[in-house]
Amino acid sequence: MLEVRGLRAGYGRVEILRGIDLDVSAGEIVAVLGSNGVGKSTLNNNLSALYRPFGGTIRFKGEDLVGLSSTEVVKRGLIHVPEGRKIFPDLSVLENLELGSLVRGKPNRRRNLERVMAIFPRLQERLKQLAGTMSGGEQQMLAIGRGLMSEPELLIMDEPSLGLSPLLVEEMFALIQRINREGLSILLMEQNAVQTLAIAHRAYIIENGHVTMQGKAADLLRDPALRKNYLGL
Known part of the structure; x- marks a missing residue:
C-alpha cells in the first residue's frame, strides 16, 4: 500500500532523514518509534506532502506522491492526524x-x-x-x-498518546486497535514504545535519520538489545 524508498528529508539545508525505507501493507498497524527529534514528524510531513523531500520515492497504492499537493494526497486516501491534535478550538x-x-x-x-x-x-x-x-x-x-x-485508506497518527494520562493512554491504544480490526491500515508514530509494540504488526526504529532496527513488533519487543538500549527494560 505504502512504499517509501531512500527518503531524504529535512528543513532548509538541514537533512534529518538520511535514506528511509518503509512499507505498510493493507490491514497493518506499522509503528515508527524513536525519541524526540529523530524525524518522525518530518517523515509524516513528507508523506502528507506538507513538505517536499530532498530525495527518494513515496508511492501510495502504486502512485508516486512526490510533487503532489497535500490536498491531492488526501483525495487519494492518505490521511494524517497530526501531533498536538490541531483541532479548531x-x-x-x-x-x-x-x-x-x-x-x-x-x-x-x-x-x-x-x-x-x-x-x-x-x-x-x-x-x-x-x-x-x-x-x-x-x-x-x-x-x-x-x-x-x-x-x-491509510491513517497516519503522530504521537496520539502525547500528554494523556496513563488511563487514557490505555484507552487510546485500545481504540487504535479497534479501528484497525475494522480494516483500516495505520502508520503509528510514537515514543511510547512498549504499548505501541504490543498492538503493532511490524515496527521500525529510527535513530539519527536512519532505520536501525525493523521487523515484527512482537520480535522487537523481545529483542534483548532493544529492551536494554531503547526500552530501558
Missing part, C-alpha cells in the same frame, strides 16, 4: 468533524459521522460544545474522528 465538535470531510468523504458525511459516534460515544454527547473546552483525551478523540471522516 473555537468551532464546535460537530463543525470540526464536518471539516474532516471537506476534501474527501463528503457524499457519505452522515454515514461517516454515525461511525465516528459509534467509536467515540463521548463526542456524541458534546457535538455542540466548543472543541477548545474539552479535555486533552477528548480532543485527541476528536482529531482521530476528524481523520476518519475523510474515509482514510
Whole structure:
C-alpha cells in the first residue's frame, strides 16, 4: 500500500532523514518509534506532502506522491492526524468533524459521522460544545474522528498518546486497535514504545535519520538489545 524508498528529508539545508525505507501493507498497524527529534514528524510531513523531500520515492497504492499537493494526497486516501491534535478550538465538535470531510468523504458525511459516534460515544454527547473546552483525551478523540471522516485508506497518527494520562493512554491504544480490526491500515508514530509494540504488526526504529532496527513488533519487543538500549527494560 505504502512504499517509501531512500527518503531524504529535512528543513532548509538541514537533512534529518538520511535514506528511509518503509512499507505498510493493507490491514497493518506499522509503528515508527524513536525519541524526540529523530524525524518522525518530518517523515509524516513528507508523506502528507506538507513538505517536499530532498530525495527518494513515496508511492501510495502504486502512485508516486512526490510533487503532489497535500490536498491531492488526501483525495487519494492518505490521511494524517497530526501531533498536538490541531483541532479548531473555537468551532464546535460537530463543525470540526464536518471539516474532516471537506476534501474527501463528503457524499457519505452522515454515514461517516454515525461511525465516528459509534467509536467515540463521548463526542456524541458534546457535538455542540466548543472543541477548545474539552479535555486533552477528548480532543485527541476528536482529531482521530476528524481523520476518519475523510474515509482514510491509510491513517497516519503522530504521537496520539502525547500528554494523556496513563488511563487514557490505555484507552487510546485500545481504540487504535479497534479501528484497525475494522480494516483500516495505520502508520503509528510514537515514543511510547512498549504499548505501541504490543498492538503493532511490524515496527521500525529510527535513530539519527536512519532505520536501525525493523521487523515484527512482537520480535522487537523481545529483542534483548532493544529492551536494554531503547526500552530501558
